[in-house]
Amino acid sequence: MQNKLVFVTLVAVIASYLEYLSQMKLGELFGILQNVKGSGLTIGKPAFKVFTYYGVLILVLPITRYSCSLEQSKLDGDRRQNLRSAAYKQIMQLDRKYHSHISSGQFKDAVDKALGLVTLFNSLLLDLIPRSITLAFASARLYSMYSPWVRLLMFCGFLLSMVLEHRSFSSAVPKAEKANRQYYIQESQQRNGLQGWRTVTNFSRKDDEVKQYQKEIHTWSELLESYYSTTSMFECLQNTMNHCLLLFAYYTIMCGVLKDSDQMDHFIAFKGLLFTLLGNTSFFASYPRTVVRTLFDANPLRKIMELRIEKDEGDTLKVTEGEIVYENVSFSYPGREKKVIDGLNLTIAGGSHVALLGPTGIGKSTVVNVLFREGELSNGVVKVDGKDITKVSKESLYYSLGLMEQMPVYFERSAREIIAYGKPHATDSEILEACRKACIDELIMSWADGLSTKIRKDTCSGGELQRIGLACVFLKKPAIMCIDEGTSAIDSITEACLRAHVAEFSSTLIVITHRLSNAVKMDRIVYFGDGCKILEDGKHEELLRLNGHYAKAWRINMGKERPDDLKKESR
Ligand SMILES: Nc1ncnc2c1ncn2[C@@H]1O[C@H](COP(=O)(O)OP(=O)(O)OP(=O)(O)O)[C@@H](O)[C@H]1O
Ligand SMILES: [Mg+2]
Structure with missing residues (x-):
């Protein structure tokens, strides 16, 4: 298991690095082509060399990603299975007093929601670690390539993105909490109606039960709507800000290219890297929100897992008389x-x-x-x-x-x-x-x-x-x-x-x-x-x-x- 984890993370890092290299090579290729066009020369050896390099990179990429996702899906299955069986073992070993408070439906919900932890763990291995490494490379490369203004712009963009995400996070999380609570209310309303179907029928209360359920589910969807409208508003703000920064950056680089046409390859590479960076910055900024949301969802199961299992200690009772x-x-x-x-x-x-x-x-x-x-x-x-x-x-x-x-x-x-x-x-x-x-x-x-x-x-x-x-x-x-x-x-x-x-x-x-x-x-x-x-x-x-x-x-x-x-x- 440990070896597989290291392998999957390593392959994801390699794939991410190959992606970065391919962007650089593409920029290099465009630079060469631009020079060829300007000088009227035929396409030379260097262009073919870079093109072959680029071609190999983008062909190796899907294979790398495939081997990564194959191993990852196996690990994913194992982790889900482990989580489910650990939770079942825990609930079965709990004392009688706890069982009167936890229904089977509640337990199932708690386990299903906590499975998000597995996805979070995957994203840590397949996204967070590889992306951090790519980001480090891309930042170093950009730093060496461009003027202090562009670097400053990138830094400001990253900071602003983080600030916006933080604001979005603090206004969205309470709404998510409310929506989650309402989710359990509507679930229990539905479960009770189904479990007590005969009682509901015998008392002619079907319509009332359905109406009550509709009311609860309506409240739930309203709360969800409010949550999503908050997060999408911040996403829109973030994207607009990113595009403004992009415009500035392109403008600065365009001026550089106009002064010195050799900068063309930088321009293409920059475009690729910038997208990687922008994607990464919003990913990094939204990661804390994903973590908190997932932990929040996993809370009910965490509470169950934290309940103390009494050790079944003591002598073995051998009843002879039965007094x-x-x-x-x-x-x-x-x-x-x-x-x-x-x-x-x-x-x-x-x-x-x-x-x-x-x-x-x-x-x-x-x-x-x-x-x-x-x-x-x-x-x-x-x-x-x-x-x-x-x-x-x-x-x-x-x-x-x-x-x-x-x-x-x-x-x-x-x-x-x-x-x-x-x-x-x-x-x-x-x-x-x-x-x-x-x-x-x-x-x-x-x-x-x-x-x-x-x-x-x-x-x-x-x-x-x-x-x-x-x-x-x-x-x-x-x-x-x-x-x-x-x-x-x-x-x-x-x-x-x-x-x-x-x-x-x-x-x-x-x-x-x-x-x-x-x-x-x-x-x-x-x-x-x-x-x-x-x-x-x-x-x-x-x-x-x-x-x-x-x-x-x-x-x-x-x-x-x-x-x-x-x-x-x-x-
Ligand atoms: N799990 C529980 N939590 C709190 N109170 C309880 C619980 N179980 C029983 N009681 C209460 O304890 C009291 C005794 O209940 P118990 O079931 O022992 O009575 P009983 O003599 O068996 O009654 P019956 O003849 O109706 O079965 C009742 O007042 C009941 O409401
Ligand atoms: Mg009794």
Whole structure:
């Protein structure tokens, strides 16, 4: 890679130098021809010699440029690939807390925009370095060829060009920033509309969504227009100034040629060099703007790349019993003052099946989430088989845990790939056995492509997706399994069948459910109140005898009692 970079830069420098030489030779040739015309002599050897020299130069030039662009395109591909894979590696390794703030669309935008860095790097190798060298040669040559006035003129031109570019830069960059921000707004408007297309349709809001998008995109194009009008105005000013300088320079040289016709070759060479110089000066002057713009575009990815990846350090957790202990645990979500868990003390014996119940929003899922080390505890410790889970590697922790949530997120892959995700080399018979336990085997085998059928959220029912998710955790056979409303979309008969299979588990099992029928056969039911305070703890029959919160919830679940609010309303 390093050698290739040196090679490409060297070839670009050579190509640039050949271009400069060809201009000089052309000037020389015209000078000779002018002398021949004036003296009436036939075209002599020197003219042919210079012509051949010039011809060789301009024929070698495309070949040099070709070999340069060939290598450069390979390097370009490598660099793009490296940037994309480094960004993907980073985002995949980031902690859960970051993933809730960065959507896949935002990440893709950030990567796409940052690819400008690759182009910038190319222009550094293929433009900036070679052009600087050419500029140095051309300036030295001009310096030796012309009067101090012309030199001064060139210098002033360069300075003025820089000043103008600086002005253009300072007025254009804030506009570019605004346009960029608006770009993200219109993108997210479009993405939300597409992602939520069904919701938009069901609420008859298509026209509103389209109008809003049109409004955002209109604002974006207005901001872009304002940015481009500023930059083109300065470009026009720059060009006008350059042409004025050119006129002066030509005038001075013309006077020189009129006095001494030998200066004709200088005139032609000057013309070529001047264009090289003018092109280069505006390139150099605009380079800082290009750099800042590119860095600005790369900012979102830079921020992602700067996020700290926590090292997955700690001992390897080897779960034997599967005992879980919450010791005086307190937890609140960032930005929210309320403690969702406030001093929880709970021991779940290894291999036991426990149901966590309580009103909605009380913190049941949070109790499971802290077991997955989601967020930091404000107090206390969670232990698995006596080991503080913050002291073991996350990799080994997740290996021992299995989680099935209400809305399992699926990849758009085949049923086989999804179910075997937790056990990558599982055989089809193992997969089908897991499907049988999840009561989804018959359905999958009835599909034309069987296990090879691609699963998509919109082509499977909610209950089917949940059962596929269950098959996945069943196949993984984690030492500790958590099912958080994982059967909420499944009918009661299939759910009863599932319950029978789940009851066979020897692993520790935590079930969070609002359907109390799922808790009846559990070894233990824990009923949470505010702050995840344990209000009741025991078996189904014991809690019914207690006649407290659980018994009341049970009666309401069975339709034997009406909730208090409804009682008040009916009074
Ligand atoms: N990522 C989060 N950031 C901030 N607050 C959150 C987050 N997740 C949950 N909460 C809040 O924490 C509280 C407990 O949420 P949790 O999901 O644990 O409740 P739950 O008992 O599982 O409810 P449900 O029965 O409805 O599933 C709620 O008030 C919720 O709004
Ligand atoms: Mg929940």
